[in-house]
Amino acid sequence: MTERVSLSSMLARSQQDLPSRRMKDSYLEVFLPLGSEPQLREKYLTFHNTVRFGRILEDLDSLAVLISYSHTYNPDLKRSPLSIVTALVDKIDMRHHVIYPDCDIKFSGHVTWVGKTSIEAKMHMSQFRDGVFSPVLDATFVMVARDPENKRAAFVNPIQPDGPDEEKILQEGEANKSRRVDLSTASLLKVAPTDEERKLIHSLFLHTLDSNTVSFRSRVLPPSSVWMEDAKLKGLEICHPQERNIFNRIFGGFLMRKAYELGWANASSYGGCRPKLVAVDDILFQKPVEIGSLLMLSSQVCYTQDHYIQVRVHSEVFDPLTRQHNTTNVFHFTFSSDQHVPNVVPKTYGESMLYLDGKRHFNQTVASIINKDSYTQK
Numbered sequence: 106m107t108e109r110v111s112l113s114s115m116l117a118r119s120q121q122d123l124p125s126r127r128m129k130d131s132y133l134e135v136f137l138p139l140g141s142e143p144q145l146r147e148k149y150l151t152f153h154n155t156v157r158f159g160r161i162l163e164d165l166d167s168l169a170v171l172i173s174y175s176h177t178y179n180p181d182l183k184r185s186p187l188s189i190v191t192a193l194v195d196k197i198d199m200r201h202h203v204i205y206p207d208c209d210i211k212f213s214g215h216v217t218w219v220g221k222t223s224i225e226a227k228m229h230m231s232q233f234r235d236g237v238f239s240p241v242l243d244a245t246f247v248m249v250a251r252d253p254e255n256k257r258a259a260f261v262n263p264i265q266p267d268g269p270d271e272e273k274i275l276q277e278g279e280a281n282k283s284r285r286v287d288l289s290t291a292s293l294l295k296v297a298p299t300d301e302e303r304k305l306i307h308s309l310f311l312h313t314l315d316s317n318t319v320s321f322r323s324r325v326l327p328p329s330s331v332w333m334e335d336a337k338l339k340g341l342e343i344c345h346p347q348e349r350n351i352f353n354r355i356f357g358g359f360l361m362r363k364a365y366e367l368g369w370a371n372a373s374s375y376g377g378c379r380p381k382l383v384a385v386d387d388i389l390f391q392k393p394v395e396i397g398s399l400l401m402l403s404s405q406v407c408y409t410q411d412h413y414i415q416v417r418v419h420s421e422v423f424d425p426l427t428r429q430h431n432t433t434n435v436f437h438f439t440f441s442s443d444q445h446v447p448n449v450v451p452k453t454y455g456e457s458m459l460y461l462d463g464k465r466h467f468n469q470t471v472a473s474i475i476n477k478d479s480y481t482q483k
């Protein structure tokens with residue numbers, strides 16, 4: 106860290122002091138030779154003979170960091186003064202949900218938009234099968250540049266689009282940023298639900314009232330339903346130094362892997378099935394996780410529809426000395442089962458807000474995927 110602090114003097118004073126970069130400057134292609142190097146497979150293999158998606162999340166996170174460093178690369182410096190951290194996994198759309206453990210994987214991606222200190226990177230993953238690379242997923246990450254001590258934001262190079270195609274990509278990045286701001290403004294943690302949402306919650310409430318009593322208190326679980334309080338799964342991680350990143354904090358990819366695996370296990374026990382991942386969206390990295398932390402992970406099935414299960418995983422660090430809890434991450438995963446799943450039903454007001462938040466995430470990600478012909482359910 107002492108060595109890194111000395112890099113502070115190399116930070117740009119304004120964004121204008123930094124040269125513009127093209128999208129091709131940050132373009133990277135990385136191969137994961139699962140097919141041609143069988144010794145790699147063990148790390149990636151699931152019991153069901155597919156690829157551990159948590160491992161893919163780790164690789165995507167590292168690639169997003171590398172892409173961001175390529176964008177901000179300064180050939181005059183021996184080391185980058187920037188600490189680049191993952192702020193948000195905006196979305197991951199699965200285009201094919203089976204990932205084969207014995208076929209080579211190709212990751213590619215580049216910077217698609219920049220703010221003053223933030224970078225949007227889009228990545229694609231494809232897999233070599235039957236003589237061609239076929240798309241598996243598209244991912245959008247937002248990375249933030251910080252000073253060498255990771256204490257305050259640091260400027261990143263502006264981006265210069267080359268031709269109409271790149272201009273369109275950049276405009277999409279701008280639209281993504283506005284969408285993120287709108288979503289955060291309308292968050293149920295800040296404002297009341299919409300009229301339609303309020304009606305939905307009231308109707309769910311009415312469906313749970315006991316028709317034999319005239320009481321708001323006696324609640325009965327409707328048929329083929331599960332109370333939300335019974336659709337939770339919790340876990341604990343002690344954050345050992347082995348999982349640290351180059352800035353001496355816990356690696357974002359590790360956090361995603363752990364949250365994903367807990368969310369998957371919850372969806373599996375809820376649906377009584379082997380769930381398939383449909384989409385990941387809006388994984389927020391609110392605070393860094395320090396080495397040595399007690400990381401408490403809590404997953405909740407928060408919305409269901411037909412054969413879809415929407416899971417939210419919340420992670421917080423607990424300080425045993427001060428007994429304080431601090432939220433570090435929130436993750437959203439959408440899974441599908443091969444059969445209808447029971448309806449998850451909220452009982453309290455807080456659970457109703459979780460339900461609505463889950464429904465919003467579901468509508469945002471899955472509705473668009475279902476409408477896309479490109480999503481192949483095999």
Ligand SMILES: CCCCCCCCCCCCCC(=O)SCCNC(=O)CCNC(=O)[C@H](O)C(C)(C)COP(=O)(O)OP(=O)(O)OC[C@H]1O[C@@H](n2cnc3c(N)ncnc32)[C@H](O)[C@@H]1OP(=O)(O)O
Nearest residue numbers: 170190191192193220221222223258356357390391392393
């Ligand atoms: C050299 C080669 C090395 C190769 C290494 C390869 C291997 C790599 C492996 C290593 C892997 C290492 C990787 C890891 O493992 S990183 C470990 C996982 N990530 C973290 O621990 C991050 C935790 N979170 C934080 O520290 C803060 O919340 C951050 C820093 C993210 C923001 O803090 P804060 O809110 O106080 O920041 P600000 O108000 O000053 O704003 C700053 C900018 O950030 C933008 N923003 C903020 N939040 C969001 C959001 N939710 N969506 C979109 N954008 C967001 C904001 O618009 C602004 O942008 P701009 O308007 O200026 O543009």
